[in-house]
Every structure is written in C-alpha cells, then in structure tokens.
Amino acid sequence: MSRNEKKAAVCLIWGLFVAASVFWTGLAVYSDEPAGIPASVSQFVPAPQKTFNIWPDLPPGGVPADLKEESWRDVGDSYHSVFVNNVAIPTLAYYPAENPNGACVLIFPGGGYATLAYNYEGADIAKWFAQAGVSAFVLKYRVPSREGVPRYWAAFQDAQRAIRLVRSNAEEYGIDPNKIGVLGFSAGGHLAFIMANESDTKTYEPIDDIDKVDPKPNFAVPIYPGYLLEDINDFSELKLSDAIKIDPNAPPHFIAVASDDANRGFASAILYCELKRKGVPVELHIPLEGGHGFGVREDKGVAAEWIQNCEKWLHTIKMIQ
Numbered sequence: 001m002s003r004n005e006k007k008a009a010v011c012l013i014w015g016l017f018v019a020a021s022v023f024w025t026g027l028a029v030y031s032d033e034p035a036g037i038p039a040s041v042s043q044f045v046p047a048p049q050k051t052f053n054i055w056p057d058l059p060p061g062g063v064p065a066d067l068k069e070e071s072w073r074d075v076g077d078s079y080h081s082v083f084v085n086n087v088a089i090p091t092l093a094y095y096p097a098e099n100p101n102g103a104c105v106l107i108f109p110g111g112g113y114a115t116l117a118y119n120y121e122g123a124d125i126a127k128w129f130a131q132a133g134v135s136a137f138v139l140k141y142r143v144p145s146r147e148g149v150p151r152y153w154a155a156f157q158d159a160q161r162a163i164r165l166v167r168s169n170a171e172e173y174g175i176d177p178n179k180i181g182v183l184g185f186s187a188g189g190h191l192a193f194i195m196a197n198e199s200d201t202k203t204y205e206p207i208d209d210i211d212k213v214d215p216k217p218n219f220a221v222p223i224y225p226g227y228l229l230e231d232i233n234d235f236s237e238l239k240l241s242d243a244i245k246i247d248p249n250a251p252p253h254f255i256a257v258a259s260d261d262a263n264r265g266f267a268s269a270i271l272y273c274e275l276k277r278k279g280v281p282v283e284l285h286i287p288l289e290g291g292h293g294f295g296v297r298e299d300k301g302v303a304a305e306w307i308q309n310c311e312k313w314l315h316t317i318k319m320i321q
Contacts, residue, residue, distance in 0.1 A: 030063075030088075031089070034051045034052050034089070035051075035089065036051050037072070040074075041074050045082055045119045045123045046124060046126070046127040048094050048095050048138070049094050049095065050093075051094070052091060053089055053090070053091055054091065054092055054139075054162050054165055055089075055090070055161060055207075056207065057207075059089070059158065060157050060203070060204040061146060061149075063088045067086055067088055068085075068086045069086060070084065070085065070086050070087055070088060070089075071085045071086060079120060079297065080119075081119065082117075082118050082119040082120075083111065083118060084116040084118045084143075085116075085144075086143070087116065087142050087143050090139065090140055090141050090142050090158040092106075092137045092138070092139055092162055093137065093138040093140070094173070095123075095127060095129070095136040095138070096173070097134055097135040097136075098131055099133045100135060100174050100175070101133040102176040102179050102321075103176065103179040103314060103319045103320050104135040104136070104137070104166065104170075104173070104179060104181070105126075105134055105135075105137075105180075105181045105183050106137045106139055106159070106162055106163055106166065106180070106182050106183070106217075107121075107126055107137065107138045107184065107188075108139055108141065108155070108184030108191045109121040109138070109140075109184070109185060110187045110188045110189065110224075110226070110293070111186070111187055112187050113145045113151045113155060113187045114143055114145070115144070116143055117186075117293065118140070120295040120297065121188065122138040123138055125138075125296065125307070128296060135173055137166060139158060139159060139162050141159065141162075141191075142158055150243075152187070152190065152191055153203065155187075155191050156191065156194055156198075157203045157204050159182070159195050160195070160203055160204075160215040161211070163182070163195070163216075163217060164213040164215050165210055166180060167180055167213050167214070168209075168210045168213045178218055180217055181220060181251075182219075182220050182221070183220075183221035183222075183223065184222060184223065184225070185224060185295070186223075186225065186292065186293065187226050187227070189223050189224060189226065190222070190225050190226050190227045190228070192217075192222045193220060195216075195220065196219075196250045196253065197245055197247040198247070199214075199216040200216070216251070218251050218319065219251050219252050219254070219314070219317060220250070220252070220253045220254070221256075221310055222253065222268075223257070223306060224257040224261055224264050224268075224292055224294075225255070225257070225264070225268065225271070226264065228240055228244055228270070229241055229266075229270075232262045232264075233263060235263055240267070240271060240274060244271070246274055246275060247278075247280075248279055248280065250278075252280070252281035252283075252317045253275055254282075254285075254309075254313045255268050255272060255282065255284045255285070256284075256303075256306035257285075258286070258289060258290030258294065259286050259287065259288050260288070260289055260291055261291055264292070269284065283313050285309060289301065289302075289303065290304070
C-alpha cells in the first residue's frame with residue numbers, strides 16, 4: 001500500500017469513527033447553554049424567566065445523525081403561530097406564578113410528534129396560568145419521533161424527566177410537590193394522558209438521584225388529545241386504541257375538545273366513559289364548534305373558554321385553594 005493509500009485509509013477510518021460518534025452520542029449538538037427563543041420569533045412568544053436543559057448530558061439514545069438543526073418559524077398566519085422543528089436537546093421554560101398558590105403545570109405543545117406548536121399551545125398557555133397564580137413550565141420535547149420506538153417514546157422520556165426535575169426542586173420554585181399536573185394539546189394531550197396513566201413505565205436507565213423521584217402527575221389536562229382511536233375518521237367503533245391503557249389509580253382528568261374536530265370529540269367521549277368505568281375522576285367539555293388547534297384563541301368562541309373552566313376545575317379538585 002502506497003503512502004497516499006495509507007493516508008486515505010486512515011482518513012476513511014477516522015471519518016467513520018466521527019460519524020458513528022455523532023450518531024450514537026450527538027456530541028456535536030449538545031451544549032450546557034440551553035437554546036432560547038430566537039430573535040426572529042421572540043415578539044410572538046412570551047419570554048420565560050429562565051430556560052434549562054432537562055438532561056445533564058445527551059438524552060437517552062443520543063441524537064440521530066440525520067437530524068437537522070433546530071429551527072423556529074412563524075408560519076405567517078394571522079395568529080403568528082410559531083413552530084419548533086428538529087429538537088435534539090429538550091428544555092423546560094419556566095414561567096413563575098405572579099401570585100403563587102402552590103400549584104404547577106407542565107405544558108406539552110402539540111404537533112403530531114413531528115413539530116411543536118410552541119406559542120399558542122405552549123408559552124401563551126404558560127403565561128395565562130402564571131397570571132392565574134399557577135407556576136408553569138413549557139416542555140420543548142424531542143421531535144420528530146425517533147425510529148425504532150413508539151412515536152411518543154422520546155417525548156415520554158423527556159416528560160418523565162421533566163416532572164421529576166420540577167418535583168425535586170419544588171421548594172426552589174415555591175410549589176407544592178403534590179400539586180404538579182400535566183397539560184397538553186393534540187399529540188401533547190396524548191402525552192399528558194400517557195403520563196397520567198403509564199408514569200410507572202421505565203423508559204430509560206436512571207442517571208442520578210432526580211430519577212428516583214415519582215414522575216406521576218397529580219392532575220392531567222388533555223386538550224383535543226390525539227391517537228385515542230386507530231383511525232381519525234372512524235366513528236364505527238366504540239373502543240379505544242389497544243395502545244391506550246387506563247390506570248384505575250390515575251389522577252383526575254380534565255378533557256376539552258370540539259365536536260367538529262374529526263373524531264376526536266367522539267374519541268374523547270369514549271375515553272371519558274372508560275375513565276369513569278375505572279373510577280378515575282374526569283370532567284369533559286365538548287362544544288359544538290372549534291375545530292382542531294383552537295388553543296385559547298378568542299375567535300374560537302366557547303371552545304377557547306376551556307382554560308377558565310379548567311381553572312375552576314382545579315379549585316374543585318383542591319389543587320387551587
């Protein structure tokens with residue numbers, strides 16, 4: 001082998017090693033400094049008091065080699081909806097309560113486990129709850145879904161870690177560790193349900209003492225939750241997807257969805273019945289109109305009033321005194 005051939009071989013081997021390292025560890029994309037809200041969209045996203053990484057290093061499974069750089073974009077609609085794509089390093093954004101009542105909510109934006117509707121299903125909701133006295137955190141969980149695992153798995157890992165992190169630091173944030181709930185929209189609503197009913201599932205190997213903390217929420221608020229039925233357009237089966245498991249010891253649920261949102265209202269009604277059958281406290285709101293993705297947009301009418309009803313419900317279940 002000539003000198004040039006040897007050099008080429010060494011370069012090839014080194015290149016393969018670097019590529020493998022990036023695939024398995026994602027070392028090239030991790031930073032101790034959490035990614036904040038880019039200036040290009042900051043006028044449309046309420047600013048948190050602080051943002052921090054939920055994992056001390058790379059998340060479980062590392063970062064896929066083909067994952068593009070994280071990006072935020074205003075989609076250009078009249079609402080200036082902001083979406084986040086290609087999340088490699090999940091974060092929590094903290095919105096402290098203005099007049100704390102001890103309750104706390106972790107918010108999971110929707111986006112089909114492919115993207116995150118970050119402002120109108122995340123930061124805007126956190127700001128509303130903070131003004132109502134409830135401390136709020138927005139979880140920027142990993143998207144898109146990772147290959148080889150259920151579509152929600154990476155998000156589930158991030159959600160478990162997030163609630164453990166918040167609960168373990170409850171005193172610092174001035175919250176009651178027994179008044180921490182989860183709230184999500186669409187795919188995030190599905191994630192909130194999974195957290196409430198399958199929180200004891202071991203999704204990753206413990207990495208520190210934080211992972212000894214119970215990740216089960218004290219209440220769950222799935223808003224127009226997705227993936228409850230096998231087919232979004234099927235109205236023939238009065239049966240939830242086989243993947244939906246209900247824990248009889250699950251915390252109280254508050255569900256809101258519009259009747260004209262494909263079959264999600266139909267599916268949520270079935271979910272309500274199954275939760276009641278298992279003895280889980282649940283409240284359900286299904287206004288006639290609202291479509292999908294109404295958030296708290298005032299032009300969506302009654303559908304958008306779910307958040308005021310949710311606040312009243314939190315009083316009913318004694319999360320707010």
